[in-house]
Amino acid sequence: MPVLVELFTSEGCSSCPAADRLLARLAAEQPVSGALVVPIAFHVDYWNRLGWDDPFSSAAFTRRQSAYAALLGNDGDIYTPQMIVGGRTEFVGSDERDARRAIEAAAKQARAFVRVFPADASTARVSVTGVAAGADVTLAVIEDGLVSDVTRGENAGKRLTHTAVARDLVEAGAVDAAGRFHASVPFRSGPGVRRIFAFVQDRATGRILGVSVPAQLPRPR
Numbered sequence: 001m002p003v004l005v006e007l008f009t010s011e012g013c014s015s016c017p018a019a020d021r022l023l024a025r026l027a028a029e030q031p032v033s034g035a036l037v038v039p040i041a042f043h044v045d046y047w048n049r050l051g052w053d054d055p056f057s058s059a060a061f062t063r064r065q066s067a068y069a070a071l072l073g074n075d076g077d078i079y080t081p082q083m084i085v086g087g088r089t090e091f092v093g094s095d096e097r098d099a100r101r102a103i104e105a106a107a108k109q110a111r112a113f114v115r116v117f118p119a120d121a122s123t124a125r126v127s128v129t130g131v132a133a134g135a136d137v138t139l140a141v142i143e144d145g146l147v148s149d150v151t152r153g154e155n156a157g158k159r160l161t162h163t164a165v166a167r168d169l170v171e172a173g174a175v176d177a178a179g180r181f182h183a184s185v186p187f188r189s190g191p192g193v194r195r196i197f198a199f200v201q202d203r204a205t206g207r208i209l210g211v212s213v214p215a216q217l218p219r220p221r
Helices: 016-029 059-071 096-107
Strands: 002-009 036-043 082-085 089-092 113-120 123-129 136-143 146-149 159-162 165-174 180-186 194-201 208-211
Touching: 002 016, 002 096, 002 208, 016 036, 016 082, 016 096, 016 159, 036 059, 036 136, 059 165, 082 096, 089 096, 113 194, 113 208, 123 136, 123 194, 136 180, 165 180
Parallel strands: 002 036, 036 165
Antiparallel strands: 002 082, 082 089, 113 123, 123 180, 136 165, 136 194, 146 159, 194 208
16 A cells, blocks of 8 residues: 655754665565555755755645644644654654554555556656545656755765655645546756656645556656
8 A cells, every 4th residue: 555654854853864764674674564655755955044955855745734734733843854744644764663653554544545656757747546636746857866965064075865855736726516536747857867657635724545556767868
């Protein structure tokens, strides 16, 4: 059962490399029986003012984390590293025990059926069935194997490597009254080797209702 594992992280945060390594390990080893970990690392931008501009950061990712803070009752507080599994369970992003426990629980939840097919290097066909009307459908573009040599801030002098870094996040639309969604969705591509996946999320609670298996994009020409 695909399970969405979101990590909110930053190259400016000295506590984040351990969480980045955990996300990479979960993705590579797939250690939870019955679950397919679908990872995504959102690099937030609020650390940038403290000495290092994270090249993968985005204000949009900070807004996503802030929205979770409201939904999960965190009184608007956001922090890094934070891991959120299934849109409902949050914890310190370097805690492997909590991660495994949350992934195992999320894999037991009923899921919508979500599929994504790359039409070309900048368009995907997304299909969703088996979910209540009104749920939000999102397309994510992720990239592996990214490396930064950090020269300032808390991680100055370190070479950091990243897995499943969010490169684009597209609000594709909403599930219709019949519980379906079918659309061609454009997204931003780039020179790196990237993957895409789609997920369905309950607007009121943040719960992830379904996730597709990631698909490899065609190599750029």
